[in-house]
Amino acid sequence: MARSGQTKVEFNPGYFETVLRQSKVEQLTDDAAKRALSAARANAPVDTGAYQRGLRLEHRNSRFRRTSRVVGTDPKTLLIESKTGTLARALKAAKR
16 A cells, blocks of 8 residues: 555646536536526625626636636626625525
């Protein structure tokens, strides 16, 4: 049996890039982001509706994969999020 520090593992980054860029994997991340966006819009505080309308999805390509993000474009998004935690709760609910 190998002792601590005697095992060396090398990962093949090309393999992970291939797997993580498959359309099925991207669809899974998009589905989770859409669930989070729906929850955020449903639970968003509505005063003028600008915050709720400003919530949207963005995609970003990183080194090994494409990520999906739920972002707020309203200038008051950071203030509202700091007081209500709407996006944080929506993201937690989406991973369930």
